[in-house]
Amino acid sequence: MIKTQANELIHEDSPYLQQHAHNPVDWYPWGDKAFQKAKKDNKLIFLSIGYSTCHWCHVMERESFENRDIADILNRYYISIKVDREEYPNIDKHYQEIYRMMNNRSGGWPLTVIMTPNAEVFFTATYIPAKERYGYKGLGQVLNEIHNLYINQKDKVLKSANSIKNATQKLLNSKHNSYDKLDKDIAKEFIYEVKQSYDSRYKGLGKQPKFPHATTWDTLLDIYRINQNKKAKDMVIQSLKAMTKGGINDQIEGGFYRYSTDEAWIIPHFEKMLYTNAELIESYANAYKITGENIFLDTIEQTIENINSRFKVDNLYYSASDADSDGVEGRYFLFTYDESYKALLDAGFDKSEAKKTLKYFNITEFGNFEEEQTNPYITKDNKPKELNKIKEILKSIRAKRNYPFIDKKIQTSWNSLYIHALFKANHSIDALKSLDTLLSKLYIKGELYHQMLLGKSPKVKAYLEDYAFLIDTLIDAYEVSLDKKYLNLANNLTQKAINKFYKNSKWMMSDDNFVSVADLYDASYRSAMAVMIQNMLKLSLLGDDFDIYQLAKNMLLSQAKRLNQTPSSYPYAIKVAISIQHPWIVLKSNKSNLEKNRDLISKIEYPYLLIKDENQSEYSACTMEKCFATHKDIQSVINDIKKEVFFR
Numbered sequence: 102m103i104k105t106q107a108n109e110l111i112h113e114d115s116p117y118l119q120q121h122a123h124n125p126v127d128w129y130p131w132g133d134k135a136f137q138k139a140k141k142d143n144k145l146i147f148l149s150i151g152y153s154t155c156h157w158c159h160v161m162e163r164e165s166f167e168n169r170d171i172a173d174i175l176n177r178y179y180i181s182i183k184v185d186r187e188e189y190p191n192i193d194k195h196y197q198e199i200y201r202m203m204n205n206r207s208g209g210w211p212l213t214v215i216m217t218p219n220a221e222v223f224f225t226a227t228y229i230p231a232k233e234r235y236g237y238k239g240l241g242q243v244l245n246e247i248h249n250l251y252i253n254q255k256d257k258v259l260k261s262a263n264s265i266k267n268a269t270q271k272l273l274n275s276k277h278n279s280y281d282k283l284d285k286d287i288a289k290e291f292i293y294e295v296k297q298s299y300d301s302r303y304k305g306l307g308k309q310p311k312f313p314h315a316t317t318w319d320t321l322l323d324i325y326r327i328n329q330n331k332k333a334k335d336m337v338i339q340s341l342k343a344m345t346k347g348g349i350n351d352q353i354e355g356g357f358y359r360y361s362t363d364e365a366w367i368i369p370h371f372e373k374m375l376y377t378n379a380e381l382i383e384s385y386a387n388a389y390k391i392t393g394e395n396i397f398l399d400t401i402e403q404t405i406e407n408i409n410s411r412f413k414v415d416n417l418y419y420s421a422s423d424a425d426s427d428g429v430e431g432r433y434f435l436f437t438y439d440e441s442y443k444a445l446l447d448a449g450f451d452k453s454e455a456k457k458t459l460k461y462f463n464i465t466e467f468g469n470f471e472e473e474q475t476n477p478y479i480t481k482d483n484k485p486k487e488l489n490k491i492k493e494i495l496k497s498i499r500a501k502r503n504y505p506f507i508d509k510k511i512q513t514s515w516n517s518l519y520i521h522a523l524f525k526a527n528h529s530i531d532a533l534k535s536l537d538t539l540l541s542k543l544y545i546k547g548e549l550y551h552q553m554l555l556g557k558s559p560k561v562k563a564y565l566e567d568y569a570f571l572i573d574t575l576i577d578a579y580e581v582s583l584d585k586k587y588l589n590l591a592n593n594l595t596q597k598a599i600n601k602f603y604k605n606s607k608w609m610m611s612d613d614n615f616v617s618v619a620d621l622y623d624a625s626y627r628s629a630m631a632v633m634i635q636n637m638l639k640l641s642l643l644g645d646d647f648d649i650y651q652l653a654k655n656m657l658l659s660q661a662k663r664l665n666q667t668p669s670s671y672p673y674a675i676k677v678a679i680s681i682q683h684p685w686i687v688l689k690s691n692k693s694n695l696e697k698n699r700d701l702i703s704k705i706e707y708p709y710l711l712i713k714d715e716n717q718s719e720y721s722a723c724t725m726e727k728c729f730a731t732h733k734d735i736q737s738v739i740n741d742i743k744k745e746v747f748f749r
Contacts, residue, residue, distance in 0.1 A: 109134075110183060114554055116508050117153035117185040121162065125172035128183045131192060139180040139218045145251055147179040147244070148214040150196060152187050153508040154372050154423040156430055157228045158211045163428070164231035165240045171231060174241055178248040179215075186210060187420060187512065188552065191564060191610035191617035194624075199269055200225040215247055221262035222269075273618050281661035283678050287668055288324045292333050294669035295321065299336050303365045304343035310370070311361040313344060315380035316627045316672040322387045323676055323708040327683050327746070334391070341388050344381075345400045348469075348478040351434065352462060353495045355403030356411070357381050358424075367469055367478050371424035371431045371505070375412060375515045376626045378404055382522035391706075401526050408519070411507065414555065416531075416538040418516050423505035433502045435474035438466045440498055448494050458485045462495075512552040513543045513563055517570035518626065524577040536578055539571075540590075549594065564611050565619055566629035568598040572636045576643075576711075583692045583714045592640055595649075598633060606659065608633065621660050621674035630656075631674040638680060642687045642725055643713055650725050654681060680709045684724045686742060689715040690735075698735045705739060707746045 109129045110122040121128055129135035139146050149166075151158035165171045175181050186193035193212070200208035203225050215224035224247060232239040238246075251258050284290060295317060298306045306314050318337040325334040344350055347366025349358050357378050358369035382401055389397035412419040426433035441464050445455035459465070461484070462477035469475050477495075485491055516539050523532035543550045543559055550559035551567050575591035578584070601612040602619070608630045610617040619630040634653045641650035657664075657677060668675045688695075688702065692714045695702070702712060715721075720738040722730040722745070730741035 114510075114557060114560065115153075115185040115188050116510060116554075117151060117158075117187070118183055120153060121166060121183050124162065124166045125169050125176075126166050126181050127172075127176045128181050131182055131184050131189060135180055135182050136220055139220070142180070143218050144178060144180050145218065145248065146214075146216040146220060147175055147181045148184065148196070148216065149181070149211055150184045150186050150193050150214070151211040152185055152421075154374075154421040154506065155210045156370065156372070156424040157209075159423075159425055159428070161211050161228055161240075165229070168231055168241075171241050171244070174244045174248075178244065186212075187508075187510070188561060190566065191613075191615055194610060195615070195617040196222070196225070197624075198272065199265065200227075202268060202272060203265065217251075217259065217262050221259075222265050223258055223262040273616070280659050281665060283658070283661050283682060284665040285682070287665060287675065287682070288328070288330075288679055290665075291320065291668040291672075291675050292324065292330060294667070295336065296332065298669070300364060304336075304340040305361075305364075305366065306340075307364075309362055309364045311349075311364055311366065313349070313357065313360070313377060313381055313384075314340075314672070315377075315384045316623050316676070317669070318384045319387055320672045320676040320679070322384075322391060323679060326391070326706045326708045327679070337384075338388060338392065341385060341400075342396060345385075345396055346479040348476045350400070351407065352477040352479060353434075353492050353499070354407050354410070355405075356407030357404065368476055371434055373407075373411070373422045374625075375408070375418055375420055375512075376518055378408055379515065379519040379522040380626055382519075383525045386522070386525040386527075405523070405526065405528065411504075414509075416535045417511045417542065417555075418519050418535070420508040420510050420512055420515060422507045426503050426505045431470060431474075431476065433499055433505055435468075435470055435476055436462075436464050436495065436498065437468065437472075437474055438464055441495065444494050444498055445491070448490075450491075454485070457483075458491050461485055510552050510554055511539075511542065513539065513549065513567040514551070514570045514629075517567070517574045521570065521574045521577055524574070524581060529581045532574075533578060533582060536574060536587075549597075562612070564629075565598065565602045565608060565633065566610075568594055568602070569629040569633040569636060572598070572640075573632055576636065576639055579643075580712055583695065583712075585714070588640075588643060591636070592644060595633075595636060595640055608656075621664070621671045623671065623673050627673040628671070631671070631677050634674075635677045635680065638677070638685055639711060642685050642723070643711060647725065657681065683707075683709060683746060684726075685709045685711060686722055686724055686746065687711045687713050688720065688722050688738065688742070689713045689717065690720045691715065691717060694718070694720065694735070701735055701739065705742060707742065710742070 107122050108127050110118040113130050118130060184192055196212055196214050197208040199222050200212060209227050211228055213226040213229055214222055216222050229240045229243060230237060305311050321333040321337050324330055343366055349361045349366050349369045356373050359372040359374050359377050360370050362368045362370055382404055385397045385401045411422060424430050441459055442455055445458060464475040464477060467473055520532050520535045543553060549563035549567060551561040551563050553559035572591045572594050575587045578587040602609045608619040610619050621628045621631050634656050637649050637653035664671055664674060664678055695712050719731055719733050720735050721728055722738050722742050729745055730738045732738045
């Protein structure tokens, strides 16, 4: 890395911005100073959005932002702004939508945006190479051409920017005005659409790159638990097993990488994200509850062990680890045949057993990655006898290398997602400890914050996703502990969230001057808006609040036309929609009764069930509209729940 005099990013807490603080580019953080300077100097704005563990962000930095020639062009003609998409998810979402609208495809990171001095977009791209490559212009050429265009044909640029601005506004206005009834067959349609993109050969959804799609699996399992649709279950079980055995799962240390670059799950992009592992732990927990198969339980435990080892600190969790080690993608994680074979022989294995072991992990002389290196994956079930010992030997090979960079910021949203997963995986003691710690660090004097670095005070106030995921986890905590402080805080934060983010019948991503409208689409992880509506449905039942229930229902129905048209695009929202058609039920009794019957209650297959501590000796079951069962014994009320939900 070229070290130069620090730019404006040196004062920022973001690990990503700190990575660029010594670039020769005169970077500014997002803020008034940069935008005012662009206007004053009449310079175009070069906006670059990424995050600290993004491989192609690193590539673009090495090729371009450490390149003095390109830095000179940027410094001469542009005001350059660097944004951490994890610090400002609202800003990232806004510009990703503009990219998608302009290019008719999904964006990604790094995201490159060029704007007029008045911050109106007229150019978007993702990674741009420094020099012309594969028919794509190099960044230096692009920057010079755009500058010349602005100088010589300003009217053309401004006309284009205005057109994009109008289209963006039209897109924002279209997000909420699609009131309709939910299709009564929306679950069937969801299964049908998922089936169309299901890979029957390698499992999972789509071709390469192939993402885990955890929320799709969870919604399919909800549907299965309601109507026993075998196809819904089979797609999930087969896909989760394929991922467990595949290269997207770290076969040596546990934990899932962000996605697979190929359709067979063999070669991953080696980043490990807290949110990816959180959502997958929940999916595997749901699969284990339904099947009882140990492969799912083992995957859960190995994943949690890895996250604890690499990400856990003082009961909280870091955000992510990089794909690169010493600037090379995958270096830490990969193996060569010779080094692995020698390590096994040195540990006392005979030649035959060593070869069988390497065959089990598909570690070959030719490899499946660059330079004859192998990313391990499993194709057969003949486990070596001393598998744990073998893994320790292979870990010792890795231990000689530098582990990839870890982004050490603590985010409320992703920590909440992960703690929620711990509750689902029956790691409730650890979950409660982490939740209490999270609240002590990021909920300060009645104000919730988005993120922090340990040892520093948080600065960025919470977004919708922070509120949504934390409230969901607080409801989990209440159900596990039956301590009303968690339920009370969930209700309090819900009211704050509505006041902060629900404006003119639209959910906003943030409570500030930057307009970014939330939606029900699941992007890198579940939709915060969908989770928020689900929270309101749950809390309305736990608090007998019909007004909140009706508000939440109307929020979802305002999107019904969109959900009915392409349900597979909104998996978590479809989960919420199904919970309106097959409504949430609350099982009430006193704390003692609920505690002693937890095992029985946990075996109820219906996915939309809550428990509530009430001062009553009998057991009762209620929906928002009615109480339909009251009995002195738990089994009778369970039987009535089954009749109500499975034979309606």
